[in-house]
Amino acid sequence: MTLRDYLREMEAEGRLIHVDEPLSPRYEIPYVIKKHDGEGPILFDDVEGFDGKVVANVCYSRESISASLGVTRDRLHEHLHHALNNPSPCRTEDGPVMEVVGNLSLHEVPVLTHYDEEQGPYITSAVVYAKNPDGAGGNVSYHRMDVLDNNRLSICIQPGHLSRYVEQTRESGGETLDISISIGVHPAVMLAGALHPPFNVSEFDVANTLLDGGLKLCECPHVDAFAPSDTELVLEARIMVNEEALEGPYVCVTGTRKESKPQPVVEIVGSMHREDYLYQGLLAASREHRLLEGIPNEVKVWERIRDLGAAVKGVNMTPSGSSWLHCVASFEKTDEEDPRNVLMAMFDAQPALKHAVVVDSDIDPYDTYDVEWALATRFQGDKDLIIIPNSYASRLDPSSDTENRLGCKAGFDATRPPGKTEETFEKGIIPISNRVNKYLRALR
Numbered sequence: 001m002t003l004r005d006y007l008r009e010m011e012a013e014g015r016l017i018h019v020d021e022p023l024s025p026r027y028e029i030p031y032v033i034k035k036h037d038g039e040g041p042i043l044f045d046d047v048e049g050f051d052g053k054v055v056a057n058v059c060y061s062r063e064s065i066s067a068s069l070g071v072t073r074d075r076l077h078e079h080l081h082h083a084l085n086n087p088s089p090c091r092t093e094d095g096p097v098m099e100v101v102g103n104l105s106l107h108e109v110p111v112l113t114h115y116d117e118e119q120g121p122y123i124t125s126a127v128v129y130a131k132n133p134d135g136a137g138g139n140v141s142y143h144r145m146d147v148l149d150n151n152r153l154s155i156c157i158q159p160g161h162l163s164r165y166v167e168q169t170r171e172s173g174g175e176t177l178d179i180s181i182s183i184g185v186h187p188a189v190m191l192a193g194a195l196h197p198p199f200n201v202s203e204f205d206v207a208n209t210l211l212d213g214g215l216k217l218c219e220c221p222h223v224d225a226f227a228p229s230d231t232e233l234v235l236e237a238r239i240m241v242n243e244e245a246l247e248g249p250y251v252c253v254t255g256t257r258k259e260s261k262p263q264p265v266v267e268i269v270g271s272m273h274r275e276d277y278l279y280q281g282l283l284a285a286s287r288e289h290r291l292l293e294g295i296p297n298e299v300k301v302w303e304r305i306r307d308l309g310a311a312v313k314g315v316n317m318t319p320s321g322s323s324w325l326h327c328v329a330s331f332e333k334t335d336e337e338d339p340r341n342v343l344m345a346m347f348d349a350q351p352a353l354k355h356a357v358v359v360d361s362d363i364d365p366y367d368t369y370d371v372e373w374a375l376a377t378r379f380q381g382d383k384d385l386i387i388i389p390n391s392y393a394s395r396l397d398p399s400s401d402t403e404n405r406l407g408c409k410a411g412f413d414a415t416r417p418p419g420k421t422e423e424t425f426e427k428g429i430i431p432i433s434n435r436v437n438k439y440l441r442a443l444r
């Protein structure tokens, strides 16, 4: 399965949005991406100043991501958990990405400039692969990259597996770390790139399990790295581990501004792409960005609640909570102690979490209207609220004490309180007749 297969399916279902108006990659395309946020993938057919097309909003909804993996929304976490625990090595085989092998200038690529505070074009959708410098395993992760000139970028590397590889390279006296920068991959590879498998387990192998063994990798001709053989565009590059340049300012997943800071420089040394490659854009703080950041943490929360022995119905790092600060879990309560235990497990599984809400299994955690209804009818602030002051806070919450990383966590138990009959909290039901059933079928 390739990104093109996925887009064909979206086209067949009438979900692919075509924009044939000539639009510039500087602000105009990002504005239209925002306009269609959460609605469907968008293909920009006429990109001003460039021959190729731009695609965006690929992972635009939870349902589309689940469907691209062949599962329903409610089975997504279990499916990802299985793949994380059963990575399978990818086959090595050349593919369409090798149609044109050369050395593209970054100025030939329609990289988008999204927000007015950014210093220029930003690559945001790429998954970056690196081999462990010690030779054991590899890693795939997302790193936004600021275009500095025709062949150099600054790369944002937060503490994680890639930063460990960079550190290892420095410590052993090395000056460069080879990477592949893949732009335009199937949603399974996009989602896998955001997951957190153990150190040295390549997320490509996790994606290969998600794709039933269907992910092939090719060896990059110019650097010591792999990339998916059917990627639209691969930039072959080296991280200059001792050289830094300013990266940012930028807009982060919460939609707020972050200052620039010195980050390693990346030098492009070669490229591979399909003849008519699609450049993939990804708008920071969009639904897509939030789903990709949030779903991996939902898997951790899902696993922790399941380990408590509770039947989990669903977990939602809500997009309106930036998929980072708010989480709702729906589960089958069997004991009055359950909600508190589940809330503490949620904070433990995702330390950046600020507000956690637990609801009964009759509440849809993905429907924030339903969740707020549960808060309105099943929650009392003096009995059902847990406050944890002066606890660890995400740097991404501008209202917290960002210098000391301290803030206040709050857990909301919006499950039915004890002492009253279940019926007190049930939603009213309208009986359905055969005629209404027939009417509903005709609407589909």
Ligand SMILES: Cc1cc2nc3c(=O)[nH]c(=O)nc-3n(C[C@H](O)[C@H](O)[C@H](O)COP(=O)(O)O)c2cc1C
Binding pocket: 124, 139, 140, 141, 142, 143, 144, 156, 157, 158, 159, 160, 161, 162, 193, 194, 195, 196, 197, 282, 289, 292, 293
């Ligand atoms: C769309 C998107 C953009 C991201 N941008 C960055 C980034 O610029 N820098 C960074 O260090 N992590 C970024 N992340 C987070 C990492 O990719 C993610 O935490 C990754 O799984 C860490 O990999 P690791 O567990 O292999 O260290 C981003 C994630 C997503 C989904």
